[in-house]
Amino acid sequence: MQAVRLPLMSLTELLNVVRPSGLLSPDAILDAIKVRSESRDMDLNYRGMLIPEENIATMKYGAQVVKGELKSALLDGDTQNYDLDHGFSRHPIDDDCRSGIEIKLGQPSIINHIRLLLWDRDSRSYSYFIEVSMDELDWIRVIDHSHYLCRSWQKLYFPARVCRYIRIVGTHNTVNKIFHIVAFECMFTNKAFTLEKGLIVPLENVATIADCASVIEGVSRSRNALLNGDTKNYDWDSGYTCHQLGSGAIVVQLAQPYIIGSIRLLLWDCDDRSYSYYVEVSTNQQQWTMVADRTKVSCKSWQSVTFERQPASFIRIVGTHNTANEVFHCVHFECPEQQSNQKEDSSEEPGTGDPSTPNQQLDPHAPRAPSASSLPPSPGPNSRSPNQQNQ
Incomplete structure (x- = not known):
């Protein structure tokens, strides 16, 4: 009888069914009543279906969207065909967080991994949190990105939970007051992961196009x-990103917040010049923390930067000096630093450039970086789609 989970039974069942059966002692029944009365529902030892490495938020497994607008789009598996008008589910963002998008799984299930695709046809970012429940009354928050700016694919991990309902609540959109999700997946994974302050501590480089940085x-x-990822094919004309000294910076946005303690840069090194710079990190583009100050150091080629681990969604690299001209050039960026590539990269010849120097604005030998007028113009207030109000 030890396998029977008495605290999951109602008080009526314990008193009117279990007690008259005589199969359990009165103390065992009283202990079960005590556990049930003193514990929140989500702390009870529920059973759940376990299907490793397979998305169970599908019609095949009986999942359905029970709250939110445009419900049919969320679980259809289409992650390509969406725009301003269709292909997403949404809910209005309100101050009391009463709205949300809720998924009901086909049966109680064990999950520890969620993937969701935030609408990303422009540069907007979102903030949100995710809660799970068995009864739609007691909710446990498993992901809290309400104070972070996130975009595109979110790859989320948390301690395994048995749940029947999953609720995603958007708290911020940098463009309007609507929260949009294109796709949702959940599963149990055996993949090892490390969490700190509820955020992933990545081992692999997450500043990649594949990871939506x-x-x-x-x-x-x-x-x-x-x-x-190309650290070989760069020259005087291409293969790098730059900004004019004293104006602007190079800023990388990660798709979601991570706990980061290192980065690695490749400064343009097709000649003997050196650079100076500093690096800052942020979770919201408002408050920045300096993690590396190399403004008084002559730096060349590969740069390893380590610092105290902390949450980061944005990394800002600001050049302060170049011995050749007034532009700061960076060829490659990664975070965290990939130690496995260090030896291989350090043994290569720096740069692959043609020593000839074309006369172009982005040329590392050019005296100035491109002016703002050479960049694609930002959409003005009158250039939005008529549907922008709801998107």
């Missing part, structure tokens, strides 16, 4: 050249 400030001939 992006360069949101800085000038380059190729978008996200800084994050494409």
Whole structure:
């Protein structure tokens, strides 16, 4: 009888069914009543279905969206065909967080991993939290990104929980007061992960295009050249991101907050120049923390930067000096630093550039960086789609 989970039974069942059966002692029944009365529902020892490494938020497993607007789009598996008008579920963002998007699983299930795709057809960011429940009354918060700016694919991990209901509540949108989700998946994974302050401590580089990181400030001939992993093919003309000294910076946005304690940079090194710079991190683009100050150091080629681990969604690299001209150039960025690549990269010849120097604005030998007028103009207030109000 030890396998029987008495605290999951109601008081009526314990008194009117279990007690008359005589199968359990009065003390065992009283202990069960005590546990049930003193514990919150989500702390009880529920059973749940366990299907490792498979998304159970699908119609195949009986999942359905029970709250939110445009419910049909969330679990249809389509992560490509969405725009301003369709392909997402949404809810209005309110101050009391009463609205939300809620998924009911086909049966109680054990999960520790959620993937969701935030609407990302422009540069907007969102904040949100996720809660799980068995009865829609007692909710446990498993993810809290309400104070972080997030975008695109979210890969979320948390201690395993048995749940039947999952609620995603948007708390902020940098464009309007609507929260949009394109896709949702949940599962149990055996993949090892480390959490600190509720955030993932990554071992692999998360500043990649595959992980939906992006360069949101800085000038380059190729978008996200800084994050494409190419540390060999760069020269006088291409393969780097830059900013003019004394104006602007190079800013990388990660898709979600991580606990970061190191980064690695490759400064442009096709000649003998040196640079000085500093690095700051932030979770909201408002408050910045300096994690490296190399403004009084002559730096060349590969740069390893380590610091006290802390939450970060944004990394800002600000050049302060270049011995050749008034522009700061960076070829590659990664975080955290990938030690396995250090030896391989350090043994390579720096740069692959043609020693000839074309006369172009982005040329590392050019005296100035491109002016703001050479960049694509930002959409003005009158350039939004008519549907922007709801998107």
